[in-house]
Each structure stands twice: as C-alpha cells, then as structure tokens.
Amino acid sequence: MATLPASVRTLAADARVRTPWSEFWRKFKRQKVALVAGAFVVLLVVVAIAAPWIVPYDAENYFDYDALNARPSLAHWFGVDALGRDIFSRILMGARISLAAGFLSVAVGAIIGTLLGLLAGYREGWWDRAIMRLCDVLFAFPGILLAIGIVAILGGGMANVIVAVAVFSIPTFARLVRGNTLALKHLTYIEAARSLGASGRTIVFRHIFPGTISAVVVYFSLRIGTSIITAASLSFLGMGAQPPTPEWGAMLDAARSDMLTAPHEAIFPALAIFLTVLAFNLLGDGLRDALDPKIERR
Amino acid sequence: MVQYIVKRLLGLLPTLLIVGLLVFLFVHLLPGDPARLAAGPDANPETVELVRKDLGLDRPLPAQFVRFVNGVLHWDFGRSLRTKRPVSEEIGERFMPTFWLTVWSMAWSVVFGMVIGVLSAVWRNRWPDRLGMTLAVSGISFPAFALGMVLMQVFSVQLGWLPTVGNDTWRHYLLPSLTLGAAVAAIMARFTRSSFVDILGEDYIRTARAKGLDEPHVVVKHGMRNALIPVVTMMGLQFGFLLGGSIVVEKVFNWPGLGRLLVDAVDMRDYPVIQALVLLFSLEFILINLIVDVLYGLINPTIRYR
Numbered sequence: 001m002a003t004l005p006a007s008v009r010t011l012a013a014d015a016r017v018r019t020p021w022s023e024f025w026r027k028f029k030r031q032k033v034a035l036v037a038g039a040f041v042v043l044l045v046v047v048a049i050a051a052p053w054i055v056p057y058d059a060e061n062y063f064d065y066d067a068l069n070a071r072p073s074l075a076h077w078f079g080v081d082a083l084g085r086d087i088f089s090r091i092l093m094g095a096r097i098s099l100a101a102g103f104l105s106v107a108v109g110a111i112i113g114t115l116l117g118l119l120a121g122y123r124e125g126w127w128d129r130a131i132m133r134l135c136d137v138l139f140a141f142p143g144i145l146l147a148i149g150i151v152a153i154l155g156g157g158m159a160n161v162i163v164a165v166a167v168f169s170i171p172t173f174a175r176l177v178r179g180n181t182l183a184l185k186h187l188t189y190i191e192a193a194r195s196l197g198a199s200g201r202t203i204v205f206r207h208i209f210p211g212t213i214s215a216v217v218v219y220f221s222l223r224i225g226t227s228i229i230t231a232a233s234l235s236f237l238g239m240g241a242q243p244p245t246p247e248w249g250a251m252l253d254a255a256r257s258d259m260l261t262a263p264h265e266a267i268f269p270a271l272a273i274f275l276t277v278l279a280f281n282l283l284g285d286g287l288r289d290a291l292d293p294k295i296e297r298r
Numbered sequence: 299m300v301q302y303i304v305k306r307l308l309g310l311l312p313t314l315l316i317v318g319l320l321v322f323l324f325v326h327l328l329p330g331d332p333a334r335l336a337a338g339p340d341a342n343p344e345t346v347e348l349v350r351k352d353l354g355l356d357r358p359l360p361a362q363f364v365r366f367v368n369g370v371l372h373w374d375f376g377r378s379l380r381t382k383r384p385v386s387e388e389i390g391e392r393f394m395p396t397f398w399l400t401v402w403s404m405a406w407s408v409v410f411g412m413v414i415g416v417l418s419a420v421w422r423n424r425w426p427d428r429l430g431m432t433l434a435v436s437g438i439s440f441p442a443f444a445l446g447m448v449l450m451q452v453f454s455v456q457l458g459w460l461p462t463v464g465n466d467t468w469r470h471y472l473l474p475s476l477t478l479g480a481a482v483a484a485i486m487a488r489f490t491r492s493s494f495v496d497i498l499g500e501d502y503i504r505t506a507r508a509k510g511l512d513e514p515h516v517v518v519k520h521g522m523r524n525a526l527i528p529v530v531t532m533m534g535l536q537f538g539f540l541l542g543g544s545i546v547v548e549k550v551f552n553w554p555g556l557g558r559l560l561v562d563a564v565d566m567r568d569y570p571v572i573q574a575l576v577l578l579f580s581l582e583f584i585l586i587n588l589i590v591d592v593l594y595g596l597i598n599p600t601i602r603y604r
Contacts, residue, residue: 133312133313133316136313137313137316137317137320139538140313140317140580140583140584141317141576141579141580141583142537142538142539142540142541142542142579142580142582142583143538143539143540143541143542143543144542144543144545144546145541145542145545145576145579145580148545148560148564149324149572149576151564152324152328152564152567152572153324153327153328153329155329225438225439229441232441232443233441233442233443233546236441236443236546236549237545237546237549237561237564238561238565239561239564249441249443252443252444252447253443255447256447256550259447259450259451259455260455263451266444266447266448266451267448269444270441270444270447270448273441273444274436274439274440274441274444277438277439277440277441278435278436278439281435281438281439282435285435
C-alpha cells in the first residue's frame, strides 16, 4: 500500500466503506422528515410495549363517575369518556392494539405474498398463471370489502380482523415480488449460480430474494399505515374490536353519540390514528427514496 | 377496438366465475346451518327442513351453484332474511345514493388531485410543492371516518352551514363526497406529480420550450396528455377504494346507500344480502377497470389494440 499514491488509497478506503447498509444510511439520514417519522415510530413502539405499566389509570375497569364526559384536565390529560374512563390511558393501550394489528397483518401478508411471488416469478408457466389468477380474484373485491366478507364468515373480533387484513395484503406483495423476480432471474449472476449447479431453492432464497427485499421493505412500511386504517375502520363499523377494548376506531364509533357535547372524545383517537399512520407513511416515503436507485438524482 | 373489448370481456370470464364461486361458497363457509339461519332461531326442525328444500340447500353443491348463477343472471338474489323482501328490490332502492356519492367523490378527487399534482410538479421543491405534498400525505393518513366526523362537527354543528344527515339536496352530498374523495385526491396528487415530473424532463418538452412556447402552453398542451396516461390507470384502481370507502362514510353520515345496507346485513347475518352486495361491488369494480383500459387506448395512440 505504501507505494500507492494517497488519492488511490483514500479511494480504496472509500470503496471499502460503501456497503449497502452505509449507502442506505447515507441517503436515508439526509431526509429529515423521514428521520423524525422514524423516531416517532420507535417512540410509539416503546409506548405500546410499556403501556400497561405507564398508563395513569386502568383503561377498561377504572370509572370516574364524578367526571363523566369531562374535558381535558391535569388529572385526565385527554379528558374522560361517557362511561367515566380516562381517555389518555385508553389511547396508550390502543396504540398496542393498532400497532400489533398493523404489524402482524402486514407481516403475515408480506410473508405469504413474497413466497407466492417468488414461486410465480421463478417457476413461471402453470404456477405463475394460477397464482396471478388468485391475485386477480383477490383484487376483484374493492378495498375493504374483502376484509368485511372475511369478518362476516369468521365473526368479529381483533384476531379475525388481523386475518382479514392479512389476506387483503397478500396480492400486493405477490405481484411486487413476482415482477422483481422476473426481472432478476435473467441477470448474469443468477445464470452463473445456476451453471455452478446451485439448486432452485438456493437460487431463489440466496440470490433472488435479497434483490427483492428493498421493495418489500418500502411496501411493508406503507402498507402498515393502510392496514392500521383498515383495522380501525372495521372496528368503527362494529366488526372489529368489541367494547370495552380501547381500540381507536371503536373509540371513535362510541364517541359519535356525544359529538355535540364532548368532541374531545373523538378528537384524541382521531389524532392518534392520524399521527401513527402519517408517521408510517412518511417513513415509507423516506425508505423508498433511500432505497430506489432511480431516485438518486431527483 | 370492438374486437379488443370483446377479447377483454372474454378474458374476464374466469375471474368472474371464481368470484361468483367464492360468493356462492360464502353461505357454506358461514358457521352454522344456512337453512337454520334462514328459518330463524325459533323455527322447529320441520320448518328448517322445509326451508332447506325451498332454498335448494338439500341438493348437491354443483346443482346449487348452477341455480345460484342462474338466479344472478336473472337478477334474482333470493329474499332478505331480515325484511323478507327480494334482495334485488332492497338493492335497487339503495343503489342511486351510493352511485352519486361515488361519482361526486371521484369528480372532486380528480379535480383536486390533478391540480395539486400539476402545480407541485411545476413548482417542484418550492413552497407550492411542499404545501401540496404535505396535504397529500396527510390525506392518505387521515381515515375517512375520522375526517367525516371532523367535517360534520365543524361545518354542520359549529357553523351550521350544511345539513348533517340525509341525501335530499346537493348540500347533503357536499360533506360525504368530500370525505370519501379526500384520500383518493391525495393519492392522485402524488401520482400526478411524479408522472408530471418525469414528463417535464423529456426531450420534447425541452423542444417545445426551445421553440419559444410559453410555459402554460408547454405544461397543458404538451405535458398534460402524456402525464394523463398513468393517471387514468390509477383512477380505475382508486374506484375500488371509493366503493370500499363508501361503506365507512355511509355509516358516518347515515347515508341510505349500499354500504350501510351491507353493514346492517353483516350485523344481522342476512347472508343473501351480503352475497348480492359483495358480488355487485366486485362486478362494478371489474367493469370500471375494463372501461379504464378502453379509455387508456383512446388517450394513448401508441397503444392501439389489435
């Protein structure tokens, strides 16, 4: 190394430092909004995990009958609902439910969808047609309708809502991953792996799958926002979480009858959903800009 | 063109058949005996058997499916378990309010979405863009039911400008359609912006500017038509979102439409109504996507169908 000029040495050092991770971080940290959103998501996750220990009152079984519908105060930061329960405590416990519902449903949808997409894209032919036909059918039910149909079969409750929203996410991931797989599998490095005698399984999971991860991660984040809204919508329609569960959508539904006298009962759950979903969407946008090579020079 | 449409219609048949099969099987996937559900909780075993015969539930599944498809083709979905009236009548009464609600929402969202998208693209990375995109990301993050409640609180309750529930005049349509359209407008704005940003970087736009055309002319005449192509596709996809969203918005505004009919039907386990509505919503969605595909060919001369 000593014989090389200094400039070449720093170049070599630079090249060594540029792992995909550092490259991602270099681009991601430039996006202040996404950084703030990411920090907020981390905070939400911490609050959701710690909620049972940090809530000032029991979210379901504490009733302050002297302060029914009371406005926000020092004792009750977000006020009290029509049954005398502390809204702040219910919002914190609700974060647990909404985040779990959003994360679990998208995780299940992403795993199944990714596997189907890899299979369809790698095998092509019969498998591809069958899987894409399945996606067409799932896509033929507009929006939340598929989830409502599934809940109508399985019955209400948060667990069934998660299943319904997961099914709703499968076709999106399957199509995305299939497209990427089709594009990747004709690249030279895949051919090289095959000519070395790698099995189909090795090629798919060791060589093609890593190439699809960045797209899946971006969709994952954007999808969590949609899923939280869908789950809350189902609860709002009375098909999801049942009272007294402090789910944000269900809280809004309950607040409808008191909108005239106690609007704060609706405002805080609405804000909670909005800020949570906003954070995931901004984070997803930031991830996309950092991971998509096409956006390099925008 | 006609040939293309026929080909697309034929291509839809398998999807339609599977959707129909799923909707048909829905009754058999429900927990419990459909005949007992239909007969009511107080019916004695003899009545349940009678109902089973009457609905054809005692016959083999394929025969039942043929009967179901035949019914659908004749616009016969059976009778509602709750009101005992034909489902087709129930749906007929509720169809128009939902139809107009979705049409108005689509109109709002196309106008707002495209204007915000184009302005953001033209003034990229300056304040109109930042404002527009902040609005847009807020729009996709605010759930429709919360937005509806907020709008109703402000404009109907506090200011008293607009009515809260009902669907008699155009004033009744204002808040529900804005609520339903907000998220779609936001998605359209983001999509229009990125599509327009790509177009404005093209060579022919530079040529148009170089030959001395004024900027509005360049944007509207040369940019718009090309930027519209992906936006129109997006519109079709978003119609499904509107159809689904109407279910939630109708509950907020107590709208006498199909969405509320569906929510009530799920509540009461009124399965003939659920079946018919799920089928109808999907059918509408599939048809709209077909129409969008045809429109696509009309505005994009490079894709002329064989």
